[in-house]
Amino acid sequence: MPLRAARVGRVGVIGAPVAKAAVVASAVSPGPSPIAKAAVVGAAVTPGRRRRI
Amino acid sequence: MSEQDVSTLGPVDFLVIEFPAGHQNFTGEIAEELLALVAAGTIRVIDAIILTKDEDGNVDAAELADAGELGELVELEAELAELLAAEDVANLANAMDPGSVAGVLVYENLWAAPFASAARRAGGQLIANGRIPIQAIIASLEADDALETTGA
Numbered sequence: 001m002p003l004r005a006a007r008v009g010r011v012g013v014i015g016a017p018v019a020k021a022a023v024v025a026s027a028v029s030p031g032p033s034p035i036a037k038a039a040v041v042g043a044a045v046t047p048g049r050r051r052r053i
Numbered sequence: 054m055s056e057q058d059v060s061t062l063g064p065v066d067f068l069v070i071e072f073p074a075g076h077q078n079f080t081g082e083i084a085e086e087l088l089a090l091v092a093a094g095t096i097r098v099i100d101a102i103i104l105t106k107d108e109d110g111n112v113d114a115a116e117l118a119d120a121g122e123l124g125e126l127v128e129l130e131a132e133l134a135e136l137l138a139a140e141d142v143a144n145l146a147n148a149m150d151p152g153s154v155a156g157v158l159v160y161e162n163l164w165a166a167p168f169a170s171a172a173r174r175a176g177g178q179l180i181a182n183g184r185i186p187i188q189a190i191i192a193s194l195e196a197d198d199a200l201e202t203t204g205a
Contacts, residue, residue: 003102003114003139010138017147018069022188041190 060173063166064182065099067159069145074152084126091129098129100136100159104146112146114139
């Protein structure tokens with residue numbers, strides 16, 4: 001199934017090969033447990049958390 | 054896509070969502086959620102194509118209209134602007150694994166448009182933006198925990 005003719009011969013908008021992003025699910029799975037890890041991440045972005053500098 | 058003043062345009066993003074071989078379970082839920090985002094005025098879908106990469110790495114690109122029964126997506130498909138050019142296909146498909154299918158979405162973040170316009174009117178210029186990967190947040194928290202534990 002080819003793309004429509006309107007797409008052919010035009011300059012693209014993406015510009016460069018896209019690299020595969022790390023899959024979030026695999027990053028959340030290692031460690032104590034995926035649920036525990038997700039809870040920690042959730043806590044990190046909870047309103048009111050203050051940065052320590 | 055109707056003509057629009059560039060100063061009122063929201064940021065435009067793209068997504069490539071890969072469905073690896075053997076992990077494709079299409080129930081219509083994705084279309085439902087996408088349509089909900091559009092109906093809520095959160096995003097406007099500018100373009101959508103479907104990519105298939107075979108085991109040899111050959112890529113086939115198809116229009117959303119050629120994807121079979123579109124259901125409620127028909128209305129959305131009629132509004133697409135066909136922004137992506139054929140030369141974008143190889144660049145986008147570079148991220149895919151062989152044997153997978155991917156949906157590519159280009160969309161305007163309508164929710165951000167008024168804020169972006171206000172920032173522009175105030176003389177602001179966007180000089181950086183990006184997404185913080187969950188992995189980076191986890192790494193930061195773990196490093197934080199280690200610091201607290203060791204007191205270093």
